Amino acid sequence: MADDLAIDVRGMTKRFGDRTVVNDIALQVRTGEIYGFLGPNGSGKTTFIRMLCGLLRADAGSGTCLGFDVINDSEDIKRNVGYMTQRFSFWEDLSISENLDFVARMYGVKNRVEAVRQSIERLGLAGRQKQLAGELSGGWKQRLALAACLIHQPKLLLLDEPTAGVDPKARRDFWEQIHTLAAEGLTFLITTHYMDEAERCHRLAYISYGNLLTHGTVDDVINHVHLTTWSVTGPDLIQLAEQLRKQPGVQLAVAFGNMLHVSGDDAAALEKAIAPFRKAPHEWQRIRSGLEDAFIHLMEHSKDNFSA
Amino acid sequence: MKKHPPFSLERLWAILVKEFTQMRRDRLTFAMMLGIPLIQLMLFGYAINSDPRHLPAAVLLADDGPQGRTLLYALQNSTYFDFTRQVRTETEGHDLLARGQVQFVVNIPQNFSRDLLRGERPSVLIEADATDPAATGIALGSLGTLLNTALANDLKGPLAFLNATPGPVDLRVHALYNPEVVTQYNIVPGLMGVILTMTMVMITGLAITRERERGTMENLLAMPTRPAEVLIGKITPYIMIGYIQVAVILIAARVLFHVPMHGSIPLLLIVALVFIAANLAMGITFSTIAKNQLQAMQMTFFMFLPSMLLSGFMFPFRGMPHWAQWVGEVFPLTHFLRIVRGILLKGNGLPDVARELWPIALFAVIMMTLGIKRYRQTLD
Numbered sequence: 001m002a003d004d005l006a007i008d009v010r011g012m013t014k015r016f017g018d019r020t021v022v023n024d025i026a027l028q029v030r031t032g033e034i035y036g037f038l039g040p041n042g043s044g045k046t047t048f049i050r051m052l053c054g055l056l057r058a059d060a061g062s063g064t065c066l067g068f069d070v071i072n073d074s075e076d077i078k079r080n081v082g083y084m085t086q087r088f089s090f091w092e093d094l095s096i097s098e099n100l101d102f103v104a105r106m107y108g109v110k111n112r113v114e115a116v117r118q119s120i121e122r123l124g125l126a127g128r129q130k131q132l133a134g135e136l137s138g139g140w141k142q143r144l145a146l147a148a149c150l151i152h153q154p155k156l157l158l159l160d161e162p163t164a165g166v167d168p169k170a171r172r173d174f175w176e177q178i179h180t181l182a183a184e185g186l187t188f189l190i191t192t193h194y195m196d197e198a199e200r201c202h203r204l205a206y207i208s209y210g211n212l213l214t215h216g217t218v219d220d221v222i223n224h225v226h227l228t229t230w231s232v233t234g235p236d237l238i239q240l241a242e243q244l245r246k247q248p249g250v251q252l253a254v255a256f257g258n259m260l261h262v263s264g265d266d267a268a269a270l271e272k273a274i275a276p277f278r279k280a281p282h283e284w285q286r287i288r289s290g291l292e293d294a295f296i297h298l299m300e301h302s303k304d305n306f307s308a
Numbered sequence: 309m310k311k312h313p314p315f316s317l318e319r320l321w322a323i324l325v326k327e328f329t330q331m332r333r334d335r336l337t338f339a340m341m342l343g344i345p346l347i348q349l350m351l352f353g354y355a356i357n358s359d360p361r362h363l364p365a366a367v368l369l370a371d372d373g374p375q376g377r378t379l380l381y382a383l384q385n386s387t388y389f390d391f392t393r394q395v396r397t398e399t400e401g402h403d404l405l406a407r408g409q410v411q412f413v414v415n416i417p418q419n420f421s422r423d424l425l426r427g428e429r430p431s432v433l434i435e436a437d438a439t440d441p442a443a444t445g446i447a448l449g450s451l452g453t454l455l456n457t458a459l460a461n462d463l464k465g466p467l468a469f470l471n472a473t474p475g476p477v478d479l480r481v482h483a484l485y486n487p488e489v490v491t492q493y494n495i496v497p498g499l500m501g502v503i504l505t506m507t508m509v510m511i512t513g514l515a516i517t518r519e520r521e522r523g524t525m526e527n528l529l530a531m532p533t534r535p536a537e538v539l540i541g542k543i544t545p546y547i548m549i550g551y552i553q554v555a556v557i558l559i560a561a562r563v564l565f566h567v568p569m570h571g572s573i574p575l576l577l578i579v580a581l582v583f584i585a586a587n588l589a590m591g592i593t594f595s596t597i598a599k600n601q602l603q604a605m606q607m608t609f610f611m612f613l614p615s616m617l618l619s620g621f622m623f624p625f626r627g628m629p630h631w632a633q634w635v636g637e638v639f640p641l642t643h644f645l646r647i648v649r650g651i652l653l654k655g656n657g658l659p660d661v662a663r664e665l666w667p668i669a670l671f672a673v674i675m676m677t678l679g680i681k682r683y684r685q686t687l688d
Contacts, residue, residue, distance in 0.1 A: 055529055055687050075312055078532040089527035093333045094326065105322030106531045132333075 006031045006156050006187035007052065009063030009070050014047050015054060021047045023210040024060075026147030029189055029203075032156075034182050036201030037191040040299050044210040045191040047160045048085060052189075053083045066155055079107065086160040086191075088141045088213055092134025095146055098126055099133055100151055107152035115151055123147045146174070150181075157181075159190045163197065177202050195292045212256035214296050218291055225297055227289040228267040230274060232260040234282035249273035252297055263293050312532070319533050323541025331545050338549075341511070345503045345553045349560050352499055358491045359446055365412035366393035366404050373421020375462055379432065382458030383414065387573040388447035405437050411444060412436050424459070427470055485653045497652045498621045500557045501644040504580070505587055506612055508550055512591030513604035515542045516683075521600055526687060535683040539676070543588045550584035551577075561652075570655030579647050579661055584669050586640040589675035596682035615639040620646075640668040 007029040014022040022044040029035045037045050050056040052065055054074025061070070076256040090099045100119055104112045120129050123143050128136075133144060149157060163171045177195065178188055182202075190201065198204055200216070205215035214224045220257060230239065237260045243254040244262055249269030253262045264270035278284045331338060348562065365383075369376060383389045395401045403411035415433035423430035436444045456471070463470045486493045516538075519525040528538065554577065561567040590611065598604035616622060618636035623634060635675055636642045643664040650656035650664075 050687060053530055055526065057686055057688055061534060075532055082532075083527075083530040085523065085526050085530075087523045089523045089525075091326065091330065091524055092522070098326075098329055102322055102326045103531070105325070106319055106533060108316070108318055148662050 004030050005064075006033070007035075007063075007065050007189065009052070009061060009065070012048060012051055012061035012063075013059050014044070014051055015059050021210050022051065022064050024064075025207065025210075025212045027205060027212070027215075029187060030186050031187050032182055033202045034178060034190065034200070036198045036204040037189055037207070037209040038193070038198055038204060038295065039191075043208045045207060046160055046209070049083070049160055049189065049191070052077070053158055054078055055083075071185045072092075079152070080155050082152070082154035082157045084145050084149045084157070084159045084162050086164070088133075088145060090133050090145060090148060093132060095130050095132050096120065096136075097129040099144065100148055103148045105150050109152050119147045119151050138165045139167060142166050142170065142174065146177070154186075156187045156189070159188065161191050161193070163192065163194065166270045171197070188233040195290075195295070198291055198295075206295065208298060222289055222291060222294045225264050225289070226265050227293055227297055228265070228270050229261055229263040229287050229289040229293050230252075230270070231256075231285050232262060232277075232282050233258060240277065242280065244274065244277065247273035252293065252300065254293070256292075256295060261287075261290075261293055263297060265291060265297070314534055315534060319537045323533075323538060324596055327545045331549075337511070341507055341549045342552065342556065344507055345499075345556050346560075348503055349496065349557060349564075353492055353496050353560070353565055353635050356491060356495055358442065358494075359489055360443055361447075362386045362390045363388060363411040363443065364392045364409065365389040365414055366395050366401050366410040367391050368398065368401055368413060368415045368629050370418040371416050371420035371445060373419075375421040375424050375426075375459065376416045378462055379420075379455070379458055380414070382454055386447075386450055386454055388450055389414070401435065401470065405435060405479065408437065409666050410437075411603055412447070424470070425467065452456070482616055493567050493653060494563045494649065496565045496567050497648045498645050500554060500561075500580075500648055501583070501619070501641045502616055502621055503553055503557065504550055504584060504644075505615055505641050506608075507553065508546060508584055508587035509591040509594065509611060510605065510608045511546055511549070512543060512588045513598065513608050514595040514601050515592065515602045516595035517598050517601045528655060529685060529687065535680045539679055539683060541672065543585075546588055547581070547584055550580070550588075554580050567652060569652050571651035571657065575658060575661065576648065576651045579644075579651075579665060582665060582668050582672065583640055583644045583647075585676065586672035587677060590640075593675050593679040593682060594678055596684075603637050617642045618642070638671070640671050643667050 005028050005294070007027055009028075010026040012022055012025045013020065025044075025048060027035075037048075039045050047056060051058045051061070052070065054077055058095060065077050066080050068080075070077070070240050091102070091180070094102065097116060097120060100116045101112065104116055109115050120126055123146070125140075125143065125147065128140070133141065136144060146159075149159075158210060163174055166174065171194075178190070179200075187246075188190075190197070192198060201218075203215065203217055204221055206213045206221065214221050216224065234240075241255065241260055244250045244253040244260075249264050249266060250262055250273050251264045253260060255261075262270070262274060264294060265272070274284070313377060334472075368378060369380070380391065384391060389412060391414075393404060395404065395413070398415070401415070404410045405413060415434045415435070417430060417433075420430045420432070432455075434447060434448070438444050460471060516525070521530060558569075558573070558576075562569065591608070594604050594607040594611075598607055614635070618628065618632055619625070619639050619642040620636065621641065625633065625642070628636065647656070647661050647666045650660055654660075
């Protein structure tokens, strides 16, 4: 069983001063899986990833990453992991091919010249290999970063918000590539804020204030939250939302385009609360809660849950 | 578990290639590395003179005899004094001094010539603006002998008895290594040390902090690399820059300032390597302590000023109190100045040089160890 797990860690904890940034997180990621890592800004996602690849020393925790001890064998882990930082972290005053060449040398890649050439070709960067990395647009920088992370043929890729600031077309291409690579046996741990990306992951984990709140498939996560959701269409939705928010039993009233999603985790209480509003000109319909409803709910209530 | 080698030449080479490429791209810094020594050589080499001459002086000449004039000519001929003003009263002279328009007022009293010939030892008053002792010191020091030789021509034959009698000791002074007291002979070789200190510490001081500020440090740390590989890889390209600077200064010293080169230049070049390494090691250590490039710059200047002032570059080392000399001995620049002046001006060989070399080497080793210890392999 353990052979099937690319990441298998328990009790991972990191404190900065007296602030606990990552609190006792256990995570298991299967080989060949695309694992989505979600949570609001500052929830500890980046810190957790940094601990996995040896960039930060964990204060507590144990387990394995690619079969190596996550605390003591960071050197081995580094050799087999590709880490794409949140902020573009390649050298802007080096060209594309120089950046790839440097990375290949650092990892001691065999047939380096060939590996660099192939990597440039595969990513469709062939015409621009002499261009300085700093002159690239966001999408191209992201492609370069991914190419550089792959050049030493890692078994696990840790991608920290890889598509932040990238246009939809480039994002779609990027995810297509991720799925192709995963099919070849690569494992991915990806942090993201985008719901559509979260839904493309095989499994998800949601963390907030350093705590792992829920994990599993998209359906698991939605079911875990036990949310009932109604959608409302009609005029003056903003005012309606304001009134609804004051009702007990209504936990969320969020606008989605021309629609309002009204949710609560107690179906009966919610139904009672919205009863006076269920009249013309508004049209009410009970819908299946989406991932976004679930996440907004988690985000808004996680603090209360854990301070209680 | 498979053990990994503590040091990989391949990774060192990777970092070297990267650093050289980045250095090549950073034209401005590269130009500064060459421009700084040239500009400083021109400034210090041509501008600084610790033996100032042609200082403006006013004269209050109340005497109308020939000896008073002889004395003035002698003062003017010494090239220390340029008589630019003639004043009629003492207050006028004082005003000029107070306003800083003259450095000296020479007061030759009434009947100077007459009294001189009568053997009455008339007095000559020279008032100097001594706010800057260095500006007036040498001129004033030259006065004693000047007076005697100036009047020797006038005091011949029957007047010969008025000449100063030779003292009981025949004093002879040989100003060795720099008999004409040319300031440049001292300054220009010294500049080699000062320029290397400033540029080498600064440029490496920025090396690690720049990676941190640009966010590339996280990437570098995520790679399987060792501190020594990164640090040595970052230092080496600058050794080359250091040697270019040494070459520029040596050529300028020879061609523009005609500084004598008595000792072995190859020896100087080898010693320079140790000195450059010491400064680079210091810079890299700053780099691991400073949080950003600005802090690294501030630390460079924190280090640079005392080493410039206490090393004996600007002020005579032996003129400082003992505690300051002790502090000065810590700086590699202090020892390097002695070495470079020793080799060029005195023709010192290896045995003389070795005495000053080991403190520099020790400093380099300590700094490098500190740097490697301080270099963190994590982002903690």
